[in-house]
Amino acid sequence: MPAKSKKNFSGVIAPLITPFGEDGAPDPDRFIKHAQWLMANGCTGLAPFGTTSEANSLGLEERMELLEELVDAGLDPAKLLPGTGMCALTDAITLTQHAVELECGGCLMLPPFYYKGPSEEGLYRYFSEVIEAVGDDRLKVYLYHIPPIAQVGFTLSLIGRLKKAYPDTVVGLKDSSGDWANTKSILEAFPDLEIFPGSEAFLLDGLRAGSAGTISASANVNPAALHSVYQNWQTADADALQGRIGGVRKVFQSLNMIPFIKAIVAHYRNDPGWAKLRPPFVELADADVAKAIKILETEHGFKMDFGKAV
Amino acid sequence: MPAKSKKNFSGVIAPLITPFGEDGAPDPDRFIKHAQWLMANGCTGLAPFGTTSEANSLGLEERMELLEELVDAGLDPAKLLPGTGMCALTDAITLTQHAVELECGGCLMLPPFYYKGPSEEGLYRYFSEVIEAVGDDRLKVYLYHIPPIAQVGFTLSLIGRLKKAYPDTVVGLKDSSGDWANTKSILEAFPDLEIFPGSEAFLLDGLRAGSAGTISASANVNPAALHSVYQNWQTADADALQGRIGGVRKVFQSLNMIPFIKAIVAHYRNDPGWAKLRPPFVELADADVAKAIKILETEHGFKMDFGKAV
Numbered sequence: 193m194p195a196k197s198k199k200n201f202s203g204v205i206a207p208l209i210t211p212f213g214e215d216g217a218p219d220p221d222r223f224i225k226h227a228q229w230l231m232a233n234g235c236t237g238l239a240p241f242g243t244t245s246e247a248n249s250l251g252l253e254e255r256m257e258l259l260e261e262l263v264d265a266g267l268d269p270a271k272l273l274p275g276t277g278m279c280a281l282t283d284a285i286t287l288t289q290h291a292v293e294l295e296c297g298g299c300l301m302l303p304p305f306y307y308k309g310p311s312e313e314g315l316y317r318y319f320s321e322v323i324e325a326v327g328d329d330r331l332k333v334y335l336y337h338i339p340p341i342a343q344v345g346f347t348l349s350l351i352g353r354l355k356k357a358y359p360d361t362v363v364g365l366k367d368s369s370g371d372w373a374n375t376k377s378i379l380e381a382f383p384d385l386e387i388f389p390g391s392e393a394f395l396l397d398g399l400r401a402g403s404a405g406t407i408s409a410s411a412n413v414n415p416a417a418l419h420s421v422y423q424n425w426q427t428a429d430a431d432a433l434q435g436r437i438g439g440v441r442k443v444f445q446s447l448n449m450i451p452f453i454k455a456i457v458a459h460y461r462n463d464p465g466w467a468k469l470r471p472p473f474v475e476l477a478d479a480d481v482a483k484a485i486k487i488l489e490t491e492h493g494f495k496m497d498f499g500k501a502v
Numbered sequence: 503m504p505a506k507s508k509k510n511f512s513g514v515i516a517p518l519i520t521p522f523g524e525d526g527a528p529d530p531d532r533f534i535k536h537a538q539w540l541m542a543n544g545c546t547g548l549a550p551f552g553t554t555s556e557a558n559s560l561g562l563e564e565r566m567e568l569l570e571e572l573v574d575a576g577l578d579p580a581k582l583l584p585g586t587g588m589c590a591l592t593d594a595i596t597l598t599q600h601a602v603e604l605e606c607g608g609c610l611m612l613p614p615f616y617y618k619g620p621s622e623e624g625l626y627r628y629f630s631e632v633i634e635a636v637g638d639d640r641l642k643v644y645l646y647h648i649p650p651i652a653q654v655g656f657t658l659s660l661i662g663r664l665k666k667a668y669p670d671t672v673v674g675l676k677d678s679s680g681d682w683a684n685t686k687s688i689l690e691a692f693p694d695l696e697i698f699p700g701s702e703a704f705l706l707d708g709l710r711a712g713s714a715g716t717i718s719a720s721a722n723v724n725p726a727a728l729h730s731v732y733q734n735w736q737t738a739d740a741d742a743l744q745g746r747i748g749g750v751r752k753v754f755q756s757l758n759m760i761p762f763i764k765a766i767v768a769h770y771r772n773d774p775g776w777a778k779l780r781p782p783f784v785e786l787a788d789a790d791v792a793k794a795i796k797i798l799e800t801e802h803g804f805k806m807d808f809g810k811a812v
Contacts, residue, residue, distance in 0.1 A: 216631075248616035251592035252562065279589075281780055282561035303782070305616065306558035308651055310782035318781035321526075341618055343653065344782075470591055471628035472613070472620035472654075 199386045200297060200332055200363055201273060202404045204418040206235045206411035207242025209454055210250065210258070212468045218254050220261040222466060226412075226457065227267055229498065234419030235411060238267070239300050241275035243341060243368070244409040244450055249470040252283055256290050269295040273407075277302030277336060281318060285325045298332040300366060300407075305342040312350050316357075323358050333361050338368035338390065345369070348381050355382060366390050366407050376401060392418050393441060396434040399425040410437075410444050413456045413496055440492045447476055447484055455481040456488075460496035509696045510607060510642055510673055511583060512714045514728040516545045516721035517552025519764055520560065520568070522778045528564050530571040532776060536722075536767065537577055539808065544729030545721060548577070549610050551585035553651060553678070554719040554760055559780040562593055566600050579605040583717075587612030587646055591628060595635045608642040610676060610717075615652040622660050626667075633668055643671050648678035648700065655679070658691050665692060676700050676717050686711060702728050703751060706744040709735040720747075720754050723766045723806055750802045757786055757794055765791040766798075770806035 208230070211222035227238055240262065241247035241255055250258075255274070263269050276287035276299040284301070291299050301322070303315050323331065335354070339345040346365070354362045365382075367375045368390025375389050379401050386404040389395065395406045395418065411418050414437065421433045444452060451469055455476055458466035467475055488494035518540070521532035537548055550572065551557035551565050560568075565584070573579050586597035586609040594611070601609050611632070613625050633641065645664070649655040656675070664672045675692075677685045678700025685699050689711050696714040699705065705716045705728065721728050724747065731743045754762060761779055765786055768776035777785055798804035 243617075248589040249591060249614065251590045251596070254590075254592060279558040280561045280564075281559055282564060286561070304559065306651065307553075307782055311784055314782035314784045317784065321781060341616065471631060472617055472624035474621055474624045474627065 199404050201237050201334075201386055201388075203236030203422050204234055204405055204411050204415055205237040205239050205273060205388065205407040206230050206415060207244040207407060207409060208238050208240040209412050209450075209457065210240075210245045210247070211454075211466055212470060214465070216470065218250065218258055219465075220258060222463075223258055224261060224265040224267075227262055228265070230412070230415050231267065231271070234415035234417075236405065236419070236422075237271040237273055237297065238262075239273040239275065239407050242300060242336075242407065243338060244412065244453065245275070246450065246470055246473060247275045249473070252286060255287060259291065259294060259296075263294050270297040272296045273298045273300050273334060275300045275302065275336065277304075279304045279306045281321055284318075284322050288322055288331065289326050289328075292326055292328045292331050295330065298334050298364065300334045300336050302336045302338070302342055303344045303346065305344045308343055310344060312347065312353070315344070315346075315350055316353055319354055319362075320357065323361055329360065331361050332363045333358070334364035334366060334386070334388075335362065336366050336368070338366075340368070340370060348377065351378065351382060351385075355385065364388065364404070372397065375403070379403060391441070392421070392437050395421050395437070396425055396430055409449055409453055410441055412453050413444075414440055414494070436492070440488065440494055443484055443488050443492065443494075446487075447480055448473075451476045452481065452484065456485065456496065459485055461498055509714050511547050511644075511696055511698075513546030513732050514544055514715055514721050514725055515547040515549050515583060515698065515717040516540050516725060517554040517717060517719060518548050518550040519722050519760075519767065520550075520555045520557070521764075521776055522780060524775070526780065528560065528568055529775075530568060532773075533568055534571060534575040534577075537572055538575070540722065540725055541577065541581070544725035544727075546715065546729070546732075547581040547583055547607065548572075549583040549585065549717050552610060552646075552717065553648060554722065554763065555585070556760065556780055556783060557585045559783070562596060565597060569601065569604060569606075573604050580607040582606045583608045583610050583644060585610045585612065585646070587614075589614045589616045591631055594628075594632050598632055598641065599636050602636055602638045602641050605640065608644050608674065610644045610646050612646045612648070612652055613654045613656065615654045618653055620654060622657065622663070625654070625656075625660055626663055629664055629672075630667065633671055639670065641671050642673045643668070644674035644676060644696070644698075645672065646676050646678070648676075650678070650680060658687065661688065661692060661695075665695065674698065674714070682707065685713070689713060701751070702731070702747050705731050705747070706735055706740055719759055719763055720751055722763050723754075724750055724804070746802070750798065750804055753794055753798050753802065753804075757790055758783075761786045762791065762794065766795065766806065769795055771808055
């Protein structure tokens with residue numbers, strides 16, 4: 193068994209993709225079904241409203257309604273790690289408070305990302321004000337470091353300061369820097385934080401270095417294979433299993449990944465509506481999707497199995 | 503008289519700074535007073551909820567309430583150009599609709615800025631969907647190009663496509679690229695757009711090349727001097743007037759500009775509360791502010807005069 197099972201979150205967490213209906217509004221039915229399928233097929237938790245979820249294209253009300261739909265549908269809120277970090281402090285407080293009231297296991301928080309080059313003090317105050325305003329011991333904050341997109345990120349110094357001030361609240365971090373050296377430096381500096389590399393490319397290396405698992409876009413379509421690495425990371429098969437998910441990931445990355453992941457789900461569910469995106473994202477060309485899926489299947493034995501689909 | 507007076511907006515437009523009360527909430531009283539003072543002291547219009555306004559640190563409700571306060575206080579909505587571009591399409595529609603209902607003269611729209619490297623098609627769809635959803639001939643969109651902060655911006659191709667599809671709606675652009683060559687290329691490609699350089703450093707060059715004026719942070723504290731350039735750009739004094747505002751601007755830029763502008767207002771209003779910022783911004787050190795204000799006064803004869811303050 194994995195060594196990290198005592199942590200609040202561990203294993204393979206999917207940043208849940210957000211389906212849209214014909215009218216452009218989020219579609220709770222497809223959303224719930226996908227969440228249930230993931231939890232039945234290798235995910236140990238779900239991170240609705242991550243980057244892959246097109247969360248930053250959703251309004252506050254849309255996010256809160258979708259989260260309520262998940263909980264109402266019976267998803268265990270303790271396994272939910274919704275994104276609640278927003279540019280606007282007041283919005284972040286609203287979403288974080290709401291997630292805590294729903295008993296979510298944690299909140300994955302982007303820093304305020306519009307204004308570039310903020311000071312450490314400014315970022316510290318932002319998180320401090322959210323935590324104080326929510327004022328609830330149940331709040332567990334996972335810092336979301338994704339400098340390639342948010343541009344604004346977390347230094348070791350800022351992480352340390354937040355952790356020291358709020359040791360029972362600031363408990364984890366997702367590192368989507370794509371830079372293993374950065375992940376390693378955080379793991380070394382903060383061995384008791386729950387650290388999730390933002391890509392399964394670092395799943396095995398991460399587990400060996402003390403990480404808690406991964407929160408990765410491709411967990412939306414390849415959860416069982418990712419879970420097999422997590423389950424078997426201390427066995428002789430680990431490197432071979434990691435090699436397999438690495439090969440599949442390269443194909444995912446051969447196209448714009450968020451549209452492609454939705455297109456993959458649309459394909460295997462035989463439901464073209466699943467591929468719909470909200471601007472600024474646009475759908476991929478059908479031919480490109482077909483070609484990449486063929487490579488996934490013929491070269492990597494990939495498929496999504498909705499035979500037992502809920 | 504300026505040649506551009508037939509345009510919807512022209513002259514010196516201040517991206518209105520947003521004051522906060524002791525409780526951290528926006529302070530409508532200080533906000534209204536500042537707006538009234540600016541309109542009485544050289545501004546020809548106001549752009550609440552621009553970058554300088556810390557708009558991206560404000561929630562949707564906070565923005566709508568503040569805008570209503572301005573209109574209720576008697577500010578002419580035709581002179582208001584509120585920022586309504588948001589990462590989330592639904593939020594952008596909400597704010598844009600609200601501004602149109604209040605009869606605002608225009609909406610200054612950021613592109614969706616979280617997801618980096620969006621396609622032209624994706625950005626086109628975003629603006630198209632906002633314009634179609636609002637569905638009101640009164641809507642006048644000013645595209646807000648600020649790549650140093652938003653990262654996502656507008657190419658000539660995208661501007662042209664939007665302008666062609668919505669010729670009566672997409673009527674202007676603020677160029678905060680800080681790159682005069684870029685501003686010039688937009689002015690040349692689209693002579694009938696109302697173009698506002700995002701810095702008064704380009705005010706005179708812009709007017710000579712056909713721009714409509716400027717929307718600049720420092721219009722919050724130096725509106726009369728900026729207006730003097732706008733009023734006299736065809737006179738023999740123009741270059742000397744431009745030189746003066748350039749010297750003052752350099753001092754503004756010697757410190758973090760948004761905190762410094764608020765600190766300048768706090769100083770001349772003798773109201774320390776004006777200097778308050780919302781995270782991720784933090785206040786400047788008093789000594790740095792005092793030193794920079796002394797330079798403004800002694801070397802540039804700068805002051806803000808609230809003698810006739812409302």
